[in-house]
Amino acid sequence: MSSTLASLLTVITAAAVSALLCVLLRPLLLRYALARPNARSSHRVPTPQGGGIAVLAGAFAALAAVATLLPPAGGLGGLGFVAAAAAALAVVGAWDDIRPLSPGLRLGLQALCVAIVIVYAAPDLRLFPGVMPLAVERCLALLAGIWFVNLTNFMDGLDWLTVAGFVPFTVALAMAGLAGLGDPATGLLAAALCGGLIGFAPFNRPVARLFLGDVGSLPIGLIGAYLLYRLAGTGALTAALILPLYHVADSTLTLLRRLARRERVWEAHRSHFYQQATTNGRTVMGIAIEIGLLNLALTGLAGLTIWMPAAPVQIGALGLAMLLTGLLMRRFARRRPS
Template identity: 70%
Template structure:
């Protein structure tokens, strides 16, 4: 138990220190200027994701030195770190000089595929129902979508912290309790700590944004962690943990497709963005998202502790209802507003 906690603390400290050191450089070369998608009105430096990733990977490297893991687990973590780093470079490039949507998607697919096929080649979710090629294709599509949905949802101060920290903390605990392998738990603890270290700089009104350099690889790391969890048989828990982010982004995408919009262009139609127009404060939005994600983590834990189909179904249904209620609240103007 001490190792994941130490990893999280080390990652938080390293990320916070790097945010302080990098912010003047990012202020000069990586300003995010307000656009159609923005919730901010003042140019703000982006690139805090560099600190989150660097802090997380430094903490894991330190843990390796103090408490080595099995060679295969270490190899898998190295593959994941490599894929996330390459994707961070893609994100940094896109932050500074936007890439064509087709090229960006191809590079994302290459990174997701590299992690999927090299870090978890043995992992099967539905061997009784799907041939390997079909399962891998679905996993690739799901991974690419998750990378993008975390990026899409990173449009409000603190919202990625509110969405990913409870999820990562739950997966770190799953590593401690033996639900997932220790190396996966270490990665979750490192991601959790890195985001906690970044959080003070991103609190409303943010002094620093993640940028695509952060949101894209964080999406990849989170997708990998959930894939590992699903591979243990805890498929319901893997669906429950990210449900708010998945529901908000997926429903928004489908609505935009139905309206014939260019879905790759910036917009402000996510439910969390509607909420700020409908009278919710930024802190009110992210506070509700954080509370929901803590409840979702609890439901995911219950579905693992009592793995019967009825319990899993009930937990998943309750998670869907609570998520739907929050989405509806965000889409409804508050009393006296509008």
């Protein structure tokens, strides 16, 4: 089986399993896992959460099925640790959905899962071998991983936002794997996550009939962080910075602003730029489409940095990505003209 066929089969299988599980699980989630609207919510009617179970199950079922049809591929061994850590984080998220955990315990469990991925799924990966010791680099990777897990959760506050954020960059990473950038297993993992989200997308389309919940957003953030870490490890650090730039910029700037105002940053709020956009008169569908289009542009710029590794191209592409992201956030922060 060719690599292209394997990736396509992974996407299709993951999407089919994810969609089927969304149908089967929704009645149960309606009964036991309703997200009820409050003053900080973006939805207005009680909506079941837990669709992340379907996304993860679809992704890992497809990955396991396709892997059995392929000859041994580089990186497959590490995916077992990624799957185990993602499953553990899903349990943490499910528990938090039903009975909220204390911020300290939640953060500690997240750190443990991220550490497992760094140490066991990517033991030989170095980004700055001649610049800093391994221990320092891993501490920075741990902090970055924890933040990416949490920002994925923070940014899952509107219908289709996680789909608009993750589908473009998982497609890009799956294609990078086909092009020989990185190991084949990482490319298949990206294809599997992409398929799982595609299967979930019709149920999360505004107005959503199903939410991911923390059971989905936390492990999806972990898998996304791992994929970007792997991409950076191939030498494509600029591309790894560009691909998730909107999610990273919106969540990070919002956190810094809340810290400056001395707010309790672990409590729910409506300060994100995408949340300001709804307050300023934009539709949920319109916001998701604009973010999705930006992410397609970021994917193109990331691809350019891989194709043309010269320093001026890297700097220029990163600068343009930051400019486009900043312009969209500024647009969201302004009231829409009547």
